[in-house]
Amino acid sequence: MPKIVFIEHNGKEHVVDATVGKSIMQTALDHSVPGILGDCGGECSCGTCHCYVADPAWQQRLPPIAENEEVMLEGTLHTEANSRLGCQLKVTEEFDGLVLRLPHSQVL
């Protein structure tokens, strides 16, 4: 099982065993990681599973940002060059060791 690390805005770390095939958003929800809402359930329609890819090297390794994710990210709060929507990242074995930082809030 690939291990994924979520770091809350206050620095609190959550190391979780992810299931291959599930999204990063669902992985966070399944492990009750605070800071990911996932209001739309993975439809790229709400922008409440926003996270930052901590390591620039990982940005290249992740699947590229598709058009719908890009459009959603444009309207999402506090985005940076390393922003992703967790619902658009399907976990594979290669995700082992991925570190994601969470914004201070998904809604303000």
Add this chain to the structure above:
Amino acid sequence: MSSSTVQWDPYNADLVPNPYPTYKRLRDEAPLYYNEEYDFYALTRYADVEHGLRDKENMSSHYGDILEFIKAKSRMPDAVFIHQDPPIHSAYRSLMQRIITPKRMLGIEQEIRKLCARSLDPLVGKDYFDMIGNLGAEVPMRAISMLLGIPEEDQTAIRESVDARMRTEAGKPIDFAKQQDLQAEALGNFEEYIKWREKNPSDDMMTELLTADFKDPSGTTRKLTRDEISAIVNVVAGAGNETTNRLIGWMGKTLAEHPDQRRQIAQNPGLIPQAIEELLRFEPPGPFMARYVTNDIEYYGRKIPKGSALMLMVSAANRDERRFANGDSFDINREQRPHMTFGNGIHVCIGAPLARLEGRVVMEELLKRFPEWEVDYENAVLSSTSTVRGWDSLPVWVGSKPKGAVAPKRAAAPEPEVASGPVPLEGKWNVVVKGPTGPQPAVLTLARSGDSFTGEQTGDGSTSQIQDFSYDGKQIYWVNRITKPMKLKVEFKGEINGNVITGKAKAGFMGSYPFTATKA
């Protein structure tokens, strides 16, 4: 286990004040519930409601998300995207997603704050006000109008715009045919404003709707038609007004009942965002969403046949103890887990960022001025419809309520004295419509010839001939077609008692407002 089988009648007015014990029984005893009388299924546990809302394979919004609409197999124009499945839904939703963004909503925080000040500042120093009439009915209406670019002077009565049409009387299902007529009329009225905005572009959402390119359901890139814009705006304006108004009412009621938590929040406003989430979880303004089931499916070993209507009860799911410890208690400090008040899946509320923003700013501005209040339940009015549950009126005492205090008379103006006998209809009547921004005066002049009446109405500097006048000795009805600030058909329907007429004035898509007319 309770001795009798749990029953849930969505039209039972007795359940409106506290439906939650019934919801708990449904979750525990009948997690898949079937109501024979109205022929629908219901899911109440969090995991099931979530699964249902996300289930694109078996759940359809083709006939909308309201039980009565689904039973009537109602269809709406494509652009009413809440009423569609992919790919039609996706085409309009993705366009709207570009326009109604969290960034855009957060960008108007200061404006929302000003709207709150405008509603709340005049109340400072008073002992008593209405959380709905003075706050809930004003701020969301003005916020959505501002986003749409509706000029200030035209906003006088936009509240209750669309959802007023969907209002059910307690204990009665929606009158579906009537609703459709009203819908058609509402769409027609908005046309006028759109035409005007087309000639007067600005940086508002309406201008963006008029100019944005999108890929329509057939794959053609084009602009929205006026009909499509009308439909979209009606959905957006309606949803934005009614639900956020209800959220503000629940804020007033719930915080009053939890004074310790209210004090904690007032002392530490940093808790407000989580207090809003807890409030949304605890009292969702839209308690349920319905779907049309497109394939035979199974829950708890029982079949839900293809063609059924299925209620997905977020208000029950949000209190499911399987997910939220002590789900029936309000606790702003509870472990933060997402709720489903905004729905889930492809139809999740597109206005959620605005609702959260308004909720937060209203709570901040309210507590800043009024850290404590007490609800006057004797004069409060709670209602529930097929779409929303909340307060129509929630009067409160602010500060310390004097011992033995009596609520002030509800009417702002002294009640006119009722003459003992009937007065002749002909002559001048002073009409006052109680709009959300204050009383709107007008003069109705009636002339009699034989048994029939004609007349004219003057208000806001213009005069028009009234139409369709009728009077049966008690009930009176007339139509006034106004042109300022926009073309609108206003229907007056009232009852005469001596020299006073009381009733409702319905201003097209803008909703209904009480009026009184007194013989001059």
